Amino acid sequence: MSIRRPVRLSEALYIRQCEDTVLMAGGTDLMVKYRAPAGARPSFTKDVVLIGHLKELNYLKVYEDVARIGAAVPLARILEDASVPAYVKEPLASIGSPSVRNLATLGGNICNSSPAGDSLTMLYALDAVLTMASSKGFRECDMADFIEGPSKNRLAKDEILIEVAIPMGAYDRTFYRKSAQRRANAISKVSFFGVASVTGGKVESIAMALGAVGPTVIRDRDAESMLKGIAVPGRREASDRALEHIAGLVEPIDDLRSTKTYRRRVALELTRHFLEEVVGL
């Protein structure tokens, strides 16, 4: 297998149109996945197309209503940008270590499509929109529709993810927590991301997403609807109903990192903490 380093996005798209390839931005997942014994070349099963260096994928602009982030922007650059809100940064800061975050990209975390991908809970809850390019043109896809299961997504063979658009909201209640073996370089056992805005003593908007408790990130829009308009401080009735609904969607598994019992319990306790302690429901 070979590795190609196109100079422009159009060249990369042309390669994608002609050949069955694997895209590499930062390489922090792929170089581990296709790792060979020390000294040997990585054992990729398809030709690799490098896209991390492409200028067309390396912009970051935060507007009043939306943050537009090029798919190959390294996580470290997002974290250093003063115009990106803290609630967007928090999950990204929990990924890897400084050196990994210097290489790893937002687009890579999305296309790796792990149920434990730590940017994903945030992107699901904030209704991020992805833009894909191919030599035929552009198309958009909602974050929640993009990932189909572990390592499976709707990126076509001739496409490249080029932009992640994150709508900006005025949230006054935010909470992110990742449970993992240790603080750095650890994959989530379970994670939670939640934002809400409370105005005039009522929940005006609320969004939550849970990571690593199902084949994809789980967002329960029905539970969120039950909570909209509820008075704060509340008496835990609405939050109990919402939690019961979420509990029905959470389907964790046992694996080398954790157990389904632990994951279910921590996922629901983190949700409860957000609803009762952070939002005040």
Add this chain to the structure above:
Amino acid sequence: MDSKVRFKLNGEHVTMTADPLRRLIDVLRDDLGLTGTKEGCGEGECGACSVLMDGRLANSCLLPLAAVEGKEIVTIEGFRKTKRFELLKECFTEEGAVQCGFCTPGMVLAAEALLSADPHPNERAVRDGISGNLCRCTGYSSIVAAILAASKRGEGLW
């Protein structure tokens, strides 16, 4: 399979004719004899293979050679010619921050990357800065003390 990859290595322009899919760490150690860069885990978790890429810490076990085209790479061999290294060396020695030494090149480069971005880090920031570098000997506290000492004594260096 070989192709030409041009980059700057320890201050000099180099053109490597090599398989561009090979890892940077293998090219550094096996082709160029720069064995100060160590391989611990080979999965980006231990930081022993850390180098500086355009001044930022990067795991050379996660970089295919093709990805360093046009970049500036500094390994511990290049960094040891600097005043900053001399000070870090003194502080690591004085604080007993080196035992077996395997993590030390990566740890020193992590310290350099941290102090370049933040010349006066607090202890928490130092611990975050070296959070991708594993040390199985020291228990970290002497390394943290060494970096804090270098930050204090290195006024104007970073």
